[in-house]
Amino acid sequence: MMHKWGMVIDLDRCSGCQACMAACHAENNIAIVGPEEAAKGRTIHWIELLPYIEGEFPHIKARLLPRPCMHCEHPACIKVCPVGATYANEEGIVGIIHSRCIGCRYCTTACPYTVRSFNWYEPRWPKEMKGSLNRDVSVRKKGVVEKCSFCHHRLLRAREKARAENRELLPDDYIPACVQACPSQAMYFGDLNDPFSKVSELSRERRAFKLLEDLGTEPKVIYLSEGM
């Protein structure tokens, strides 16, 4: 059976520390745009914390919601790409061929979760950081779209390792950087097709929900709601 990679985020456990964001930036060579451009809305995040207000006065709560790419089963972004630069692989991970992207930003407008970012300028890093780029992840050029890949390069690496050691891929072999970095262990990752995997079990919990579920996009990121 083919794997179907998915993520579970337990909002009860999330402390909003943003370690996932930091880990993601380092892992995926995400460009640093600086405060001025950030104020204009030009930051690039593959995962970010969405602040939102829940409930109505006087019973309101400020919440934070970590949002990676949902890797939808029926992604709006793939349909609209005029050059087929965004695609879903056989395991359901939605990827981008950066070298093919023409930068029309149709996918960024079509995605109901607004998870996609655009490289408004040529990416730049402070001098000190240049040596610490991750060699497993390609650096994106100016004018293309990018987004979370579920750290797909880690899957490739884990597969290679398992093959070299002549064994099956184990559940813990492949974990995205954000999940690994989460200090409160609010994030889980694994195979949704395996009914006994941790993510499968959690996804069947009463607290489980998906973002904008009624759109029919069928996200593979599942949230566990807070305070129940």
Added chain:
Amino acid sequence: MDPKRMSLEEDAILLQPIQRTGKAFYVTLFSLLAVILWAAWAYMYQYRNGLGVTGLARPIFWGVYITNFVFFIGISHAGTLISAILRLAKAEWRRSITRSAEVITVLVLFFGVGNILMDLGRPDRMLNILQYPHFKSPLLWDVSSITVYLTASSIYLYLPLIPDIAILRDHGGKYQWLYRILALGWKGTEKQHHLLERGISIMAILVIPIAVSVHTVVSFVFAMTIQPMWHTAIFGPYFVAGAIFSGIAALIVAMNLIRKVYHLEDYLRPVHFNNLGVLLLVMTLLWFYFTFTEYLTTYYGGEPIHMTIFWNKFTGRFAPYFWGMFLFCFVIPLPILSFQKTRTPYGTLIASISVIIGMWLERYVIVVPTLTHPRLPNETVLYSPTWVEWSVFAGCVSFFILLYMTFTKLFPIVSIWEVQEGREKSMAEVQERIKTYLPGIGVE
């Protein structure tokens, strides 16, 4: 003097723009060139640095360029569609206006396409659209239908131009070699005329569904996504109606300019402006109908995600744009166009300029507010276009005017042979036609 030259005496004024070029032309030409060069420089600046030099950001990924794309493609519906419909309806008053309309279509299409290309983050990879076409994308539908449209409307412009090119060829003057090639050996024989009329009728019928498809497909770029206030079936007809609306307005402005500059008051008469004014009035009301329907449906449904955008347009941040659109598209043109007294060349000019501004605002109000308020909570980002975007816009408009002007210097902007044909043949033809409508005049 040969007989051909004699026969042209009445319409000699139509060849004057081609034969004589005054100082005013060069002054306009160089001012337009200055704006175009400035815009080219602005675009090069964007090309080198990236789209960061525009006001765009996340989540407002589309702005003035996409607005311009829809706007220019809309203007292009002036020509072909109006001219084709008038031709098929055998509206005799069309004869002196069809050419000026058809030229708008062909020329302005380049700027519609150009804006989408300038909006690309990687214009160097635009040929990927041919190399890796993905036909599920509405943008590919656009590429296909606009290509067909450009081809068809170019042929449709060219066919009725052939006899006039032959006149230019036989008249001597500049660019003989060009006219000789383009005239395709036109001699004006019976058989040639027959073939030409056939060709024109076929193209006139063909371009109508193509033109409708083009703007429908442009609307699909938005309507096929599930974004709030975009995902609606009304967008297809709404965009087509809006396109014809702005197209007629552009035609009236162009005709006013041609009339003044080339002293063609005799050819572009008040009656032409009156008739086009009536058409524009119909489109004004149709525009109101579509706008009303669209917003009432949203309001009555009251879904929060749509209402956020609805209120932002009605009372919020985009209210100046929204009500500006309403003012320019409806409040100003409606009274001017409603009365015959004000449906003069000057009156329709005012109404048309207003409509053109209003329709640009309409496209802006469609593109930007929806993107400013995505479904999920987002940082509040305000889009305001930068000097680069405005410069490119100004450059596009100037370049279009320049090309249009150049056309009038190479070819007659009023179809000479069609006007002649109107004088010589249609009087009798129309009389015959009327006889067939009525009982008791002796025609079976």
